[in-house]
Amino acid sequence: MTTSRYRWVILGIATFTQAAAAFFVQGIGAMSVHLQRDLELNTTRLGLLLSAAQLLPLAGLLVAGRLLDRYGERWIVGTGALVVALALAAGRAAPGYVSLLVVLLIVGAGYSTIQPGGSKSVASWFDASQRGLAMGIRQAGLPLGGVLAAVALPALATACGWRSTLMAGALVALSGAVAFMAFYRHPPDQRPVPTTSRVSLELLRESYMKKIILSGASMVSVHGGVGVLTVLYLHEVTSMDSASVALVYVAVQCAGALGRILLATWSDHHRSGRYACVLTCLTAVVVGMTMLTTPIGRSTIAACLLFIWLGFFGIGWYGPWVAYAAESAPPDRTGSALGLAMAVNQVAVILAPPMLGLLTDMTNSFAPAWALLAALTAATLTTTARL
Template identity: 30%
Template sequence: MRRWMMLALGTAAQTVACTFLYGLPYTSEALRRDNGLSLGQVGLLVACPTAGLLLTLIAWGALADRFGERTVITSGLAMTAVLLSLAATVNGLVPLGVLLALAGAASASVSAASGRLVIGWFSARERGLAMGIRQTSTPLGMGVAALVVPTLAAHDGVGGTVLFCAALCGVVAVLVGSLATDPPRTTRSAGQEPAANPYRHSALWRIHASSALLCVPQFATNAFAMVFLIDVRGWSAVHAGQLLVLSQVLGAVSRVLAGRWSDRVGSRVRPMRQLSVCIALVMGATALGALRPSPLTDLAMVLACGITASTNGLAFTATAELAGSAWSGRAMGVQNTGQNLAASLTPPLLGGLIASAGYARGFMLAGALAVAACFVIPAVRIPAAPDPTAAPAPDPTAAPDLTAAPAPTAPPAPERDSRTD
């Protein structure tokens, strides 16, 4: 039962962090009205939290490896709450931007450590499902932001919205600090060799690279789905938004189902490869729908928004299992950094291509990158970790590492048949 409590706390922590990060764009009009900012200045402010997050993900991961998940998540969310409370009291581009960037940097603690908390409490036979559930925090946070922030911004301005996000972070920080328990860890004896660096071999780098490639179709659909439906299919903004709520639900469900699938087949990378092919096919259908619009175009776009999110949890689970417990915080920090960079670069770069060459070519490029990801994903055998909920050995100094698969000391074995990865 404890492991499900840890999953709930990790998911809640990531959800409130996403509410802050993804809710800020909904305050754009209030920022212009209350602070007298131009649209370009508003865009700069909205980007500040993501910039802060990108710069600190790996550092927070290293702290999680050293001091534990509960300490990192609690302190990071508490700092986020304090910084957002201060941001609610200031005006002007520079002071507000600095505080938002610092708040984003503090919130990165959750991205680096909450996945490590979940991984550490679940055995290999449930870990994919658990991480799939944890990954629903992104659409949950976006949903909370979409439902609450516009109304708050209209009535209470930017200050009221930022205080709401601060309150959410503060409440969850208290819950994590009071209820969370770090997974069992290995007790190292004096003179014992440190865990081998998993980045000496290519498998972990290939997981990061393929995951970043798969972020392109995901954020291509997230960024351009609404304008696509309006421009190509003639939907109104209201009705297009209502249709895309369904796609967010489908995206959350696809993450959970993909995780459960990986548990059943005993592999993270094989479902990733197969899903990358499916993503490429659906993006191809969406591109075709842009050339020949029909009601099937709407269905293709909804499916694309849903299935492109399906591999996120698999990539994070594979990252933690390949890295081992001593390196998983840093490895997931690198994983998050790569994904966020791809997510940040996709809208402006792909938007330029769509503006000059049309939606079809833009979506075809995103599908081609999904095909490339299929070849980048490594074929590896990841050893299963013991169940972390099992009773510890009588001698605690000899207790095995129960948090994840052992850190690799040699290159992962190549895939020999369909049952090895």
Template identity: 30%
Template sequence: MSQRWAILAVIMLAQTVANIGPLGIPAIASLIRDDLELTLTQAGSFLSVYYLGPVAMSFFAGMLADRWGTAKTLVLGQALIAGGLLAASAAGSYGVLLALLGLAGVGYGTLNPASTTAAMSWFPPRQRATVVGLKQVGLPFGGMLGAALMPALALRLGWRWAIAAGALMIVVCAVLSASVYRDPPAEAPLRRAAGERGAVAAVLRSRDLWLVASATLVFAAMQTVWMAFLALYLQGVVGLALLAASRYLALAQAGGVLGRVAFGVLSDRTFGGRRRAPLVIAGCGSALCSLAIAFTGPAAGAWLLTPLALVFGFFGIGWNGVQHTLMAEIAGPRSAGTAVGLGLAISSLGVTLGPPVFGACVTAAGGYRGPWIGLSLVMLVGLGLLALVRERPRF
């Protein structure tokens, strides 16, 4: 019993530290923009390019975790993220910076499916959404730490040293993961089954897996638009300074920490293992927040922005662990990593497309209000796809 919780702690630490550097970059985007003389759309594109890695790698990384084992895949993912970020800290141009962030993203596309299957393989079905939600806390918690720490580091030492510091923390965590984490004994037979002909084909033929993945593409696009543009919007429209704007980004990530735990518990306990209802609740809440921010402006004070950032984080970031759990349970234990990888690959496409499309809409409209409203309406597509998913109670 104590071993599984120690394993979960290592997984959570790996997931958290891996996100500090990449998700802290939007908080210092204005400094990078000034140094490299970038446009608004370019400054909002860093996360999009970073998430090209998961688009390209997540499905294959899920297969790798199913066949090769999660322990090795966890360490490989962290090593790739650290190497990409360390090289990106020395980039001298926008193109080189994007290429290296893409390499770091390949590492995250390797880490994320492996960490999900690692968490699920150590716990029984009644705790899965809660445990995966706890694991996925690493993304918003790491983002919160990144938004809080990286602007201070960047203002003192420069944005390059801030990114390098994030990379070095991942190196330390990768060494710890290699030393502590072990795959559960029961995983070996499942890895052999995952290598059998037809296991991957069954995942690709699953109607419900494709529906969930496509629906959460919309969720992921909305989440990343907020993460990429919240600080830029607060500085450019509301008139806040860099550190003040980055605090609201950190608040949104803090709301995401709470949401990922709450939605996991809600799914496991309140809804008896059903996963679709919490996702619908999250989609509705995040759409309402996007509609609300459309009507903020220079007069918006902390009394409005603080709850708005927290509530969006809760709904707009909190859904992720439930999605991972639903994908893995639809596929079954022998193909869980492959299924989660497919979901991450498709949803990461939304992460990649969302910010540049939103940035282009802001430029074309000459302001943020219309694009924020449009973002809220796009969620209707995701909710419609979820309505078509066939789900059975898990226990």
């Protein structure tokens, strides 16, 4: 197969591996009603489950970025996905909440290689004219994993208990590991190069990196809020039944997958550059979150439409964002730059779900959480538009 054709194979396996590795963690939000009931969790402890999988990547992403630049993507990404599978398989024996937290910590360590590795693989194989489209398709793997998880895991938890969902997640992650190690090849005209120890700190001084980090931290907070609160909000505020809520959650994830593709493709042709598309997403999120704090947000139909809107922009932003990040970095430091940006963003990924859950528990209302996310996003929009 020619190089021009094989890049689409690379894109396919990178997307599949992303979806497979993220499958179980993305399904936690969809299983929130089951987990709260079976493990007797409040919203704060539920949020901690989402954060647990993101804790070790805080350091792991930096390490993964350097390993990717030095050794390439094939075995680093494949091994990471294999760690996810083994941790979930072992987690089937978890007796309760604390054990599940430990399992998710290990899952996060394995997942550290997937995000920067998959992004770097696509950036390596596609030139600038199609990089946004390719990045968008690849990054759609995360919400696509969420779609499949939202369809399968709640039904599996109802039929066989929540522990059975860990084994399902393990099998899916294993398939992603096998696929990536079997089919991924490094571009024939490129080879991994040694890295220096000070590159990451130097990158932090760059204006583009400040924009990447600020916008990324803001929007992953939004993504976390949508992930942990959507199902509970629709169930408690609009009185939707669990089956209907699950369908809406699927629609939100589908909107996110579509957004990652369409918004990234749009960024390939936007006259003002890729970051202008990120600014559009920030603006759309401010509008959507603000609307949720008004009486309109308590209407069942309006709330469903608002969450789909937030899915499209609040999850879809990642496509143009990661393409902008990959192109802004020095060509031989793409892995390190992506790892650094994603590692800094992990602070927000870790803190957002439990903090938003705690705020919801303390106020007995979802409105403060939505208002906080709207305010943070508006501040980011104003600040980064000036950089």
